[in-house]
Amino acid sequence: MSFTKYREFYNRIQNYRDIQSLLQWDSEVMMPSSGRMARSHQIAEMSKLIHELFTGDEFKHLLDKAEEDISKNSNYDKIDFKKKELKVIQERLEKQSKLPTAFVQELSQKTNIAQAKWEEAKGKKDFSLFSSTLEELVDLAIRQADFYGYHKERYDALLDDYEKSATGEFLANLFQDLKKDLIPIVSNAKSYPNPFTKKVPAALQKVFCESIPTFLGLTSDLSRLDSSAHPFSTSLGPKDKRITTRYDESDPLSSIFGVMHETGHSLYEVGLSEIQEAPHPLAEYLSLGMHESQSRLWENQVGRSEEFWQFYYPTALEAWNLKEKDLPFEKMIQSIRSVEKTKIRVEADPVTYNLHIILRFEIERDLIAQKIKVTDLPDIWNAKMKESFDLTIDHPAEGVLQDVHWSMAAFGYFPTYALGNIYSAQLYSAFLKTDPNFPKTLANSGNTASLLSWLKENVHHQGKLLSVDELMEKATGSKPSSRFLVESLTNFR
Amino acid sequence: MSFTKYREFYNRIQNYRDIQSLLQWDSEVMMPSSGRMARSHQIAEMSKLIHELFTGDEFKHLLDKAEEDISKNSNYDKIDFKKKELKVIQERLEKQSKLPTAFVQELSQKTNIAQAKWEEAKGKKDFSLFSSTLEELVDLAIRQADFYGYHKERYDALLDDYEKSATGEFLANLFQDLKKDLIPIVSNAKSYPNPFTKKVPAALQKVFCESIPTFLGLTSDLSRLDSSAHPFSTSLGPKDKRITTRYDESDPLSSIFGVMHETGHSLYEVGLSEIQEAPHPLAEYLSLGMHESQSRLWENQVGRSEEFWQFYYPTALEAWNLKEKDLPFEKMIQSIRSVEKTKIRVEADPVTYNLHIILRFEIERDLIAQKIKVTDLPDIWNAKMKESFDLTIDHPAEGVLQDVHWSMAAFGYFPTYALGNIYSAQLYSAFLKTDPNFPKTLANSGNTASLLSWLKENVHHQGKLLSVDELMEKATGSKPSSRFLVESLTNFR
Structure with missing residues (x-):
């Protein structure tokens, strides 16, 4: 069923989000200080990947298919729940698709560097x-x-x-x-x-x-x-x-x-x-x-x-x-x-x-x-x-x-x-x-x-x-x- | 220059490899025990991504372009170094492509099960x-x-x-x-x-x-x-x-x-x-x-x-x-x-x-x-x-x-x-x-x-x-x- 396929793709994105959280947690808690530069590239890479998957054609297509499917099976029990779920995603997608990929990357890189700058300024x-x-x-x-x-x-x-x-x-x-x-x-x-x-x-x-x-x-x-x-x-x-x-x-x-x-x-x-x-x-x-x-x-x-x-x-x-x-x-x-x-x-x-x-x-x-x-x-x-x-x-x-x-x-x-x-x-x-x-x-x-x-x-x-x-x-x-x-x-x- | 483009792509793969290493390090050193299941999905997701990028058409294309470029610019200083680098990658790719996908999957599945079997046999x-x-x-x-x-x-x-x-x-x-x-x-x-x-x-x-x-x-x-x-x-x-x-x-x-x-x-x-x-x-x-x-x-x-x-x-x-x-x-x-x-x-x-x-x-x-x-x-x-x-x-x-x-x-x-x-x-x-x-x-x-x-x-x-x-x-x-x-x-x- 196409709803399942959409969910599998969503879970894949969620996996990458969790990986991103690990990259961030580690950089705050564990990472040796000289690791910062490479880590900021890794985080930027992962942001880009997540953004591309979430706003890409494949996910859009899977979402459309899932919506079609849901509207056909009108007697299905959990239909309202699933409809709401798809609506939440569509809204998020609409919002995110408003940000160009290059902008998302710029934001991620600049904020990474900015945090080091802020730390230095605060220290001094x-x-x-x-x-x-x-x-x-x-x-x-x-x-x-x-x-x-x-x-x-x-x-x-x-x-x-x-x-x-x-x-x-x-x-x-x-x-x-x-x-x-x-x-x-x-x-x-x-x-x-x-x-x-x-x-x-x-x-x-x-x-x-x-x-x-x-x-x-x-x-x-x-x-x-x-x-x-x-x-x-x-x-x-x-x-x-x-x-x-x-x-x-x-x-x-x-x-x-x-x-x-x-x-x-x-x-x-x-x-x-x-x-x-x-x-x-x-x-x-x-x-x-x-x-x-x-x-x-x-x-x-x-x-x-x-x-x-x-x-x-x-x-x-x-x-x-x-x-x-x-x-x-x-x-x-x-x-x-x-x-x-x-x-x-x-x-x-x-x-x-x-x-x-x-x-x-x-x-x-x-x-x-x-x-x-x-x-x-x-x-x-x-x-x-x-x-x-x-x-x-x-x-x-x-x-x-x-x-x-x-x-x-x-x-x-x-x-x-x-x-x-x-x-x-x-x-x-x-x-x-x-x-x-x-x-x-x-x-x-x-x-x-x-x-x-x-x-x-x-x-x-x-x-x-x-x-x-x-x-x-x-x-x-x-x-x-x-x-x-x-x-x-x-x-x- | 196309060599730079190939290198950028290679560095992207390297970023993902480093992220994979973090996922593994954390699971051995830091992760709470109940995190194991989700982590194994994260690691599998990352392995798949790395494999797809390395053996995919985009990387092959970039490699071919880079090789073309190198062979044209025969007076370039570091040419031998770059030639050797591309050769190393081509050999690695050739070797990987010799294994049919079905075989790679079988190998991965069997070794996964085998490790559990080995642990059990050793324990008993x-x-x-x-x-x-x-x-x-x-x-x-x-x-x-x-x-x-x-x-x-x-x-x-x-x-x-x-x-x-x-x-x-x-x-x-x-x-x-x-x-x-x-x-x-x-x-x-x-x-x-x-x-x-x-x-x-x-x-x-x-x-x-x-x-x-x-x-x-x-x-x-x-x-x-x-x-x-x-x-x-x-x-x-x-x-x-x-x-x-x-x-x-x-x-x-x-x-x-x-x-x-x-x-x-x-x-x-x-x-x-x-x-x-x-x-x-x-x-x-x-x-x-x-x-x-x-x-x-x-x-x-x-x-x-x-x-x-x-x-x-x-x-x-x-x-x-x-x-x-x-x-x-x-x-x-x-x-x-x-x-x-x-x-x-x-x-x-x-x-x-x-x-x-x-x-x-x-x-x-x-x-x-x-x-x-x-x-x-x-x-x-x-x-x-x-x-x-x-x-x-x-x-x-x-x-x-x-x-x-x-x-x-x-x-x-x-x-x-x-x-x-x-x-x-x-x-x-x-x-x-x-x-x-x-x-x-x-x-x-x-x-x-x-x-x-x-x-x-x-x-x-x-x-x-x-x-x-x-x-x-x-x-x-x-x-x-x-x-x-x-x-x-x-x-x-």
């Missing part, structure tokens, strides 16, 4: 070393948006790659509400001392961190944890998920929350792989915001709850070779649920984090609209930091150069982090209505199985079958709203 | 479980040799895949001499106790092992060391070499020699990558025997010399957290230079190792010549073990079933191991004539730079430009001969 705290590269990347993004086309503003075309249906205008409104609710919490923020009175060697932190994925349901036969400069998670196959973290000897909690975050991402990927006949286009993540909701839920709703630590505090103390007096429980919880004016996004608490995102959203939206210039970015950044946090930025490594995203030309990506926070609080609140005893169970046994099972049913196994709005409405009873997030943050201080 | 110590499979593989190898064609004996056609220009007759003569010289050394072998009086944890061994590649010139910017069940080395790009080892807590020397061995392989690959405009077909390893010579030279000629340990003994003791009395120098050297009658090839010392290879060569040559039957193999093996080592084999897992090679239908591979030993001793002896002070320098400073530089000039940077005989004659003054190896082994006991 010198924005001028990255400025002209970033100008090229903004230019590439503008060309990309113009290839895609858009209704209202260019930025929407880029957003669509990460969060289908979100627009600059929609986000501006949503974020305005959120900003209004969060700034009072931040301005009242107090500073708490680090609860750790002793440094904890990375090797000791590693032991506890390596056991976290298993605690949460991500077993070691299908995952591994390593360290890398910039923590991330990736899928190299249905049963091969990789996560990374980094260790700060004076703040062992940061690596724990990092591992819980990446574990959340990987649990979502595992759940998606469990959808029947996966891999296929409907067994893929719904949106980046939904992906982020899964990481944030485990990191912030579970990991930063007092109940989680009621159970895991003794385990952690033992792994870190600390006594209660070295890290009093109350002080640790206070620190976990504190709000602090931080300059660095990835070190930010769950409240200020959203303000960091809103700042980036405002800047990149203006960059793509060509309302501001790359060379002015440090000043704009620093002014906004003053406005939202009343903080002074000393050098660009703690300001505009802190994030990797723009060096990857990933404009439109940042907003999905705040969306993830919004979705996660709303989902967790709905889950608690179905299992009000969950916090008690967590405190007594550390068991999180009912949460994972609820998420699998309501989010993971839904794949791409519904829109974000539909999924949220079905799972929580209402469309995305920032009020659950604000509620969950009110007792942070 | 029962040759009869593998016997009929091995008969099929011998039959396949005979058919393969007949497709290739040969002058004197069928076995030569198979050898050609691993060691171009070697023949069964040549090896038989070479190995007869070697056997005659080595058997007296083996029959005088004494047994020495393990010089380690304490176990050394893998973590302590790792620290010293990780510094060895750098000591020998394989710096950490272009290589990394990991552990795996079966040690190996691989190249993922011109400046990205990966090596692995395994740690035996009661024998830390074995991992050191393992690392020196794999470092030798990788130094050769680095040297090849330094050839101008690499990668290209003449910047590839000359033969498997020559590759093995580079690993054996560092492992046996350098690593098992008293001078190497005169310098590195204190470093090793410190890394291993041992005192001199835990591992007296004299006892360690005695053990490093000892000869022992071992049943298992991969555990054999530098003397008996060659006899293990000769035994396998004699058997596989007779198998392909249909002089002996598969069902008689255990008896033949055991009789030869009695003859060469005066050892009694208790079960086939320590006898005829110990190696994976025949289950992969890799007949003709084994001899390259002994050739590696022969070449390495001859090369080292020639090098010592140019730098007679090397052993003294090694003992005083651990410095091996002059050796690496000689090897680069005389072996690595020669790539595939000369034949093995030509290279050996140019570098050492004579064709390959076993006498240098025998000389280097005379004070082993």
